[in-house]
Amino acid sequence: MNNETMIAYFSMEIGLSNDIPTYSGGLGVLAGDTIKSSADLEIPIVAVTLISKKGYFSQDIDSGGRQVEHSVDWDPARFMTRLPRKVKVQIEGRAVYIQAWCYKVRSIAGGEIDVFYLDTDVAENTKEDREITAVLYGGDLQYRLKQEIVLGIGGVRMLRALGFHIKKYHMNEGHASLLTLELLLLHKRDVESVWDENWIWDTDKVKDLCVFTTHTPIEAGHDRFSYDLVQKILGEIIPLKVLKRLGGEHDLNMSHLALNLSNYINGVAKKHGEVSKNLFPGYEIHAITNGVHSFTWTCESFKRLYDKYIPSWANEPELLVRSEIIPDEEVWEAHLHAKNDLVDYVKKITDIKMSPDVFTIGFARRFTSYKRADLIFFNLERFLKICEKGKIQIIYSGKAHPKDTPGKDIIRRIVEIAKTINDNVSVVFIKNYNMEIALKLISGVDIWLNTPLRPREASGTSGMKAAHNGVINFSILDGWWIEGHLEGVTGWSIGPKPVESSLIPVNDATDAEDLYYKLETIILPMYYHDRSQWIRMMKNSISKLAYYFNTNRMMRRYVTEAYLR
Template identity: 60%
Template sequence: MSDWKRFTQEQKIAYFSMEIGLTNEIPTYSGGLGILAGDTIKSAADLKLPMIALTLASRKGYFRQKIGEDGWQEEFPVEWTPETLTELLPTKILVTIEDRDVKVQAWMYRVKSPTGGEVPVLFLDTDIPGNMDQDRRLTDHLYGGDNEYRLKQEIILGIGGARILDALGFSIKKYHMNEGHASLLTLELLNGSRRPVEDTWDERASWDTHRVMEQCVFTTHTPVTAGHDKFPYELVKRVLGEPVPIALLQELAGKDLLNMTMLALNLSRYVNGVAKKHGEISKAMFPGFEIHAITNGIHPFTWTSPYFVTLFDRHLPSWANEPELLVRVDAIPDNEIWDAHSGAKAYLFQYIEETTGEKLDPDLLTIGFARRSATYKRGDLIFHEIDRLVKMGEGKLQLVFAGKSHPKDIPGKQLIQRIVRKIDALKDKIKVVYLENYNMDVAYRLIPGVDIWLNNPLRPLEASGTSGMKAALNGVPNFSVLDGWWIEGHIEGVTGWSIGPPPTESSVEVNHSTEDVEDLYNKLEKVIIPLYYGDRQKWIQLMKSAIGKNAYYFNTHVMMRRYVTEAYIR
């Protein structure tokens, strides 16, 4: 038996995600969705869960970011070669795109855990001799191209992924769709479950939707309407054809447009949002569907700085695979917590000096803000009143920013440009740096190395916000708007601080920007800065609470145990 075939001997959970972030060497991720997918797979390996994951090869990655002197983002390919890091599986399958056959192959990467668990990840690839040149490029760019390119990619992921699992001999217990990008797999399952039905007025009776539902789990991640992929049926007919009758597809996915989220909702027995609040928002967006909530997490070992790994290993053995042990962090002496944090801070500052030439002061309170540059995340909110910021922060504050904007998101690029211009305006008063090309390696240095993690999105558009969980894991308190996971993790003055009013709204039309700015400045000036410089012991207790009250629970080990009991084995 070929070595890879041993993975086919046990029924699997098939986890489909358009992006997966496992290592920096495999740049098949753009941000939080992909990093979550990678952390999910790593925890599945740690817990020895029978899982297989599928994504696209994305040979040219997302992009490498370069910020010009004028603050404008430029994009360059970040290429990788599956041939050097993965193994080619021997089976190819065909998908039909625009009435022609397109070959798809799979490269396998093994995610191995120290526990002995192992999860195979399949990278689907159309760069195969015999395919037309335009088809060979279909798995090159993550989120690249136009609507047509996106639909073709989603055919390869959903239909191609389901077919290649079948061709390789995998037995699948559940298909877990991480966002709607993969929901065309339901059409492949529908075709496989079709029943012969003689003359009947109900054409749908021949398509066993209930059997498909029993096989499918769907996780929705975005509370932003524009974030749900929709395709005109004219495009669908031309590119996809009719794997099921268009009338049935319209019944399942929307009358006017093929809504990938709606298709997944209609053909999944279990559906969940990624935080309690996000579950509520999703129910409001899609009334009539039963939508649960399983709050996202992060993979503990991946995101703990080397200084805290050493500390936790010494005081809390087995913490990496039993993160609930972090609740005992109070047993670690204060000075050791502070020394570990100081090490993480020095590690970040060394990286900043090497890449930007800027030398930051390790004694100053350092605020970090790094995430995808989208306008609703309000990356420049802290600069709303420059004079007030300078008055409270000169000689006391320094800031570190990072984040990419989607190449076609002009407002997101303008946001980066505004932040870069604020950096120039604050020169010689408050030091601010913007780190280029935010990726897994940069995040690994940045998040543990700051003193506070800032997050101020427009409510209720933050589905979860896993970067804040990474901060808590490293003893960095969150200073955040009450949205996403922070509603569940926040205890005022204990695990961090809130920004703005309580999370009562369910619509983005309720805008608290004025209140948010005022609260942000007030708490910085009157609570956070005085505490950092005036009471080291209390600050360290805050750091311990972030670890012991947040990190012990908001991790992918806890998350995966919930998926198993609530979604996979029911």
């Protein structure tokens, strides 16, 4: 690969496959899909992330529904090549050495992208420093800051040591924004040629080099570090008063640092762009709606179907707009194949027998309070009465962050409810959610349910994956679904129209009532009594959603709107 004028894509987590557990959820999987589409399109990108040798965590669920976390042991040498070059950064006043592993992402179209995994587990480091890149999102604020020093500052130094000449640095969320400080050091002006010491720091030059994508629509979700901690861990890499001007007066806000040193800033859906402007007034914030990598997130039965009727769809997913030509019976057959695979998998790992003939709801994502995974059980008596009119089964999966007690409580509640209603409704929780389980779920269920509190969902991508497999979305109007939703055509909404651009009071009762009404009066009757209309909506999901909400389209927009600026 030509090392000249490249794009460097920095992300704390990258999800490329089950075998490389360096991701926790949507942010990392999006990063992986971004890289895969860049390989498809032969965009000159390199990616930088952390090795996370102990992964995020492996999840177990005990008999009481409590989440139990275990470390993950995996060997990078099985999948990637360790490079001989090392760089160092200063942490707590001592040199911390960083090595890199290279993993090559190869496209079926022939493109190839290098992903560099930074690793402090080297002999030159202390035992403590060797653990910096061990656990994704592990430890306390001190541990997190050390990881972000390795990612941002260490990442830029590694790329330079490897001979790359970078035209743009793309920060996928604020975790990588310390790279801007390294760029300031690299582009510091000659002190003797200026009369104001603030002019030493060529912020305009750094801005021209940087792109920042924010994914977090609430203030509390952005990393902050006290300046006492910053000076203890990082030292005064640039004068403190300059850092405060760029990163915030009272503490170092990593998103503010990226905002102030990037010429192109974007949210990840149109609505999220509006929310971000409200959250960060005074900044020009664009919107590029996320997508998913079509070939990765299409199950085998639908791949065969698309290969038969829409040749070249894998490299040109926009061709999925032609899915109307596929015969209804073949769409349904492909869906039943995926559904039977899912039902067999559930039986194998849980010993619970589900039926492919029963209407099946899927819900799988990070378990945290705002996602409201248990909203469908808001009025359990009402829900069970609906189930008497048409059989329902539900499959859940997802992890709560080890420190997210409310998220863990929701998992426990769902497991408890499943036990109390199992004579009427089969509810299964599949533990240790990962990319393999995700593909089985998003292709094998009939409805993909999403119930976040608005406007907390920046984008969401699981529903896009479902659409690639003809699965219909039933979701709160937030994130990407505002753009993808056509009521009764591509799926159904839950709750009122999205008019707010900041956080609003919780109204579970209103949203639950709309969910129950549509489930009872529209969705179940159509599924059980109007199969032709149901298949029509499945085909609409493919032709009106999958053709557009993919990372090939997304990356073309990044190239033209962000990288070529």
